[in-house]
Amino acid sequence: MKTTRVQNIFRILLALFMIYAGFSHLTFNRIEFQSQVPDWLPVSKDLVVILSGIVEMGLGLALLFWKKQRATIGWALALFFVLVFPGNIAQYLDGKDAFGALNSDTARLIRLFFQPVLIAWALWSSGAWQTWRHSKK
Template sequence: MILGAGLVFAGTAHVSFARAEFQAQVPSWVPLDVDVVVVASGIVEIVLGATLVVLPRFRVPLGWIAAAFFLAVFPGNISQFMTGTDAFGLTSDTARGVRLVFQPLLMLWALWSCGSLGALRARREQTVHASSEAP
């Protein structure tokens, strides 16, 4: 629920009050208009977050989708660090570097909080158990 609410909040920020901050993070090599990228990623976040809240029975696959989304936007964080772009109060290389560390943790949190890692582990155990019983 917290992940879903956070995604809805972040998505709302993308399309409204923090739009310029998010635009500053779009790498220059992305071949689309920065506003299109920010609005589209915001819509994806809102839909993903709302789905996590409203349809919890789909949380395991949604955990994988959220982690993939966080991975997909990671180049923007790397670009912000490499170009020294100030956004979201990250005004030093140290602050931008610390943020880079937290993005993989955010991916892991999505997988853990949605039970995606546990489901993968259970599936592997089931496969191992089934193969050990085969004649």
């Protein structure tokens, strides 16, 4: 399916955001992102942050450059946002500060409401939702 100019602009913005976020996982925000890894996860927090950063950069680059699989990448990115959501919930429930701005229960709670926005953004801007709906006709 062909996407609109507006969808492409938002897709590029999301891809650049993902590449930046992934890079920050591996460098200057590495410790901050560890606060989002739930304590109940039986894996090294640092390993989770490194691997999720690599996945974010890969998804961002794929969303930016891999045109033939764009809808599939949109679904993969939406799934990634679903999979990291328990970490955001754990950060809220445990009251862990991060990034300077996430320093109150209110800020951490408000952040939770942005995850569905990111999911919708990935599905809409990549044309994934449109492609799925078209396939059902």
